[in-house]
Amino acid sequence: xxxxxxxxxxxxxxxxxxxxxxxxxxxxxxxxxxxxxxxxxxxxxxxxxxxxxxxxxxxxxxxxxxxxxxxxxxxxxxxxxxxxxxxxxxxxxxxxxxxxxxxxxxxxxxxxxxxxxxxxxxxxxxxxxxxxxxxxxxxxxxxxxxxxxxxxxxxxxxxxxxxxxxxxxxxxxxxxxxxxxxxxxxxxxxxxxxxxxxxxxxxxxxxxxxxxxxxxxxxxxxxxxxxxxxxxxxxxxxxxxxxxxxxxxxxxxxxxxxxxxxxxxxxxxxxxxxxxxxxxxxxxxxxxxxxxx
Numbered sequence: 001x002x003x004x005x006x007x008x009x010x011x012x013x014x015x016x017x018x019x020x021x022x023x024x025x026x027x028x029x030x031x032x033x034x035x036x037x038x039x040x041x042x043x044x045x046x047x048x049x050x051x052x053x054x055x056x057x058x059x060x061x062x063x064x065x066x067x068x069x070x071x072x073x074x075x076x077x078x079x080x081x082x083x084x085x086x087x088x089x090x091x092x093x094x095x096x097x098x099x100x101x102x103x104x105x106x107x108x109x110x111x112x113x114x115x116x117x118x119x120x121x122x123x124x125x126x127x128x129x130x131x132x133x134x135x136x137x138x139x140x141x142x143x144x145x146x147x148x149x150x151x152x153x154x155x156x157x158x159x160x161x162x163x164x165x166x167x168x169x170x171x172x173x174x175x176x177x178x179x180x181x182x183x184x185x186x187x188x189x190x191x192x193x194x195x196x197x198x199x200x201x202x203x204x205x206x207x208x209x210x211x212x213x214x215x216x217x218x219x220x221x222x223x224x225x226x227x228x229x230x231x232x233x234x235x236x237x238x239x240x241x242x243x244x245x246x247x248x249x250x251x252x253x254x255x256x257x258x259x260x261x262x263x264x265x266x267x268x269x270x271x272x273x274x275x276x277x278x279x280x281x282x283x284x285x286x287x288x289x290x291x292x293x
Contacts, residue, residue, distance in 0.1 A: 035062070040070040044079065051082060056090035059083075077107055081116060088123050096123045114158055118167040121154035125174065145185050152178045183213035183222075190225045203229035220246070224255030 035043060047062030063083035067076050084099035100120040107113060124147050155171040155178075162168065190205035206226040210219055223246040230239035246253055 035065055040066060040073065040075040043069070044075045047079070048082065051086045051089075054089075056086040059086040060090065060092070060095075077103075077110065080106070081112060081119075084116070084119055088119065093123050114162040114165040114167055117154055117158035117161070118165075118171060121151050121158065121171065121174065124148075124151035124154060125178075145182055148178050148182050148185075152182075179213055180216050180218065183209050183216040183218035186213070187218045187222045187225065190222065190229075194225055194229055197232075199229040199232045203233070220250045220253050220255065223249070224253070227255070 035046075038046075043062055043066040047059050047066060050056075050062060051059035060083055063079040063086065066079045067083070070076055080099055080103045084096045084103065087093075087099060088096035097120055100116045100123070103110070103116045104113060104120075152175055155175045158165060158171050159168055159175070165171075186205055186209035190202045190209065193199075193202035193205060203226055206222040206229065209222040210226070213219070223242055227239055227242035227246060230236075230242060246255060
């Protein structure tokens with residue numbers, strides 16, 4: 001009897017708690033949407049003002065509401081573009097790229113579609129710099145080359161499709177900068193291999209930089225590394241050929257003369273990293289101060 005009474009009591013309490021929980025939902029105040037009933041014009045103007053004042057999170061929210069409620073018309077089109085910009089400035093790079101690509105797919109003939117390509121290139125241009133990138137301009141050659149390639153592709157597509165775009169010249173200059181940065185990245189990798197004695201890998205990487213990024217400033221250092229790597233490998237003919245090309249292309253190169261302007265106090269520079277080594281492929285005489293070897 002006691003057991004049956006306990007079972008009935010527990011069921012009654014469970015039912016009471018469930019009823020209380022369900023009724024409690026109605027006790028919570030309803031969250032009102034301040035934009036309910038707003039026209040497309042009012043939604044856009046409010047979102048645009050929020051964006052211009054730097055309140056990017058609010059701007060994105062309002063642009064999304066505008067596109068959802070009024071999916072057709074000029075306001076929806078503009079909302080996608082400005083939402084992409086606001087997301088970018090809010091450091092929501094994935095959302096910014098997605099919005100730009102969606103605009104390109106949905107409105108390929110829109111008069112402002114060139115801006116979508118340009119913005120996509122800008123987002124990739126700074127994608128992995130984060131907040132510091134807006135304070136201190138980071139060296140692109142130190143970054144992930146995949147983002148540089150994506151940025152270059154977006155700018156290249158813009159310049160190919162819209163030669164009269166207002167963003168054309170800036171895109172060309174950014175492409176040139178990205179080309180130099182990617183070439184420098186490849187040469188830094190080649191030098192990394194060289195410093196660790198992986199001369200075959202160093203030569204391959206330096207040669208790749210020369211083939212894929214011709215006529216860039218990094219070609220000088222690439223030829224120096226290529227010459228030094230072949231010399232270390234004992235491939236005399238290729239080393240001499242690299243030296244000849246270097247001398248003809250960069251006759252005053254520090255990789256030819258072995259002279260580099262360095263601060264007087266920087267006397268601890270590693271011998272293997274010197275320009276003299278990459279110019280000749282051989283270690284120079286031991287410095288007077290290196291008496292412990």
